[in-house]
Amino acid sequence: MSFPWARHYEPKQPLMKWLDDRLPLPRFVYNAVGAGYPVPRNLNYFWNFGVLAGAALAIQIVTGIVLAMHFSTDANTAFNSVESIMRDVNAGWFLRYAHANGASMFLAVVYIHIGRGLYYGSYKPPREMVWLLGVVIFLLMMATAFMGYVLPWGQMSFWGAQVITGFFSAIPLVGETIRVWLLGGYAPDAAALNRFFSLHFLLPFVIAGVIILHIWALHIPGSNNPTGVEVKDEQDTVPFHPYYTAKDGFGLGVFLLIFAAVIFFAPNLLGHPDNYIPANPLSTPAHIVPEWYFLPFYAILKSFTIDFIVPAKLWGVLAMFGSILLLFFLPWLDTSPVRSANYRPVYRWFLVALLVDVLILGYVGGAEPIARNIIMGQIASAYYFLHFLVILPIVSAMERPRPLPGSITEAVLSKHGGTSPAQTAMSGGALAPAE
């Protein structure tokens, strides 16, 4: 589907015409990311991050496939094969650092992408399915990142696998059986390493498949925009190509500069030195923490210290998974008809509070479990759930949003001081000072 004014693909060369009659693949691309997809004219740079996430996935798949050519999945040789990639394989150090830091870059752009969706209400009707598929992609990414981290078979790999599969042992009655089934043994060992490699290879392609659904679902209503106002007519949009291919291309350049700076100047910044020690099932590192992108969730897990009806451990695991599963219900928890937080004077401050809350959780997740940090984590965990389950529905019901602009074009023109075709009381409202 697209807007009625979307341009149509008209092949001019005989070869392209011949191809279009038999396999309309160029037409498909033209309508998806070419001139045939009309996009709101006012997208800001936050709209780059979807494309950046796609690029990061492509980088992970390419570097991952070549690393798999040199990696050994056997528990006795996996660690040494990674060291051999670092020292002996031609450009192996570059490929491995690109892959390891690429995971961090991927998660980083996805977190900004999710934040963009939260701020501009991209999860609201008619884009709920886009959001739901996005949460599925996020869960798949977490699973993939975890299993990839196990593969070098260092100390953090091993103990990460031990702790994370330990979550399943919290399930009453069948938990331990499930854990043993997942690991293929009583502790992480050769069987676990092999299956994690197999799944780590598979899941990125599953992610790619769900991304196709994600984009398909997006293209039914078309992209959201910073005003949250729906596209009304042709002057509200520009064709994706060349306007946003150019803007995304610029953003991609900046992304790659940062990525290169990390790879070449601080490749171990986000890693843990303990992972350069081979896995030792008899000795736990003094301080086990997951990678930075899991820290807020790890903090929620650690925040339950008292048994209440069920053991504290089960509460922690339920809350940790619940904190992500909660996102599936977001489109129905936020009942405000206004999408963009730019026009929601109360909600936007609670969103800032949520961001600070998640940053605190991230700090607590990586900190030592001393009393002060535990209490801080408990308060921050409670606020996280409070935000989605209590604050959001109440704010949606009570808040008086600012007047919305009449159209995207009107918002754009009034911002640049130009004369809008309809610069009336309605658009003047958008410029009114904050209450």
Next chain:
Amino acid sequence: MATLEDAVPGSEVVHDGPADPRRRDYMQIGAVAFAGVGVGVIALPLINQMNPSADVLAASSTEIDVAAIQPGQAIKTTFRKQPLFVRNLTPAEIAAADAVAVSSLRDPQSLADRTKPGKTNWLITLGVCTHLGCVPLGAGEGENKGPFGGYFCPCHGSAYDTAGRIRQGPAPTNLHVPDYEFTSDTVVTVG
């Protein structure tokens, strides 16, 4: 689904569909159910292959000679690739464990429940914290034994007493005591 009756030429009834639509439904449901059972049967080996393989299960019993462990000492060995703590408790440690009211514990067990009769000084437990599976400290020379003198898990701060019972921190249960028996005075078979 043609039937003999339908095939009789000159039959005056004109059918748009089958004579008895339920017959076709029956075939359809039967066929899909049959395929469903087949998928289910094939799923079984696909699921079961992930369970521990025969060689992993074969390594499931371990023999340990405990003769050299002095009172107050402990060793770390492995059982099913998991750390196993074998500890020779001192009389003071036994007394400390027995002094605790069992009903006050999170996972109520006495030291006698966790050891063999006449061998209450031999505490044999898995060295796997029941919280999330880290190896607690306290078995090695000079390691932090925690506030209750037994084991201390550095990951999330669970503290175990001299009978390996959870006393403080997030772990839900006592350190697991595997099945074992003394095959002689100094040899233990675990598993």
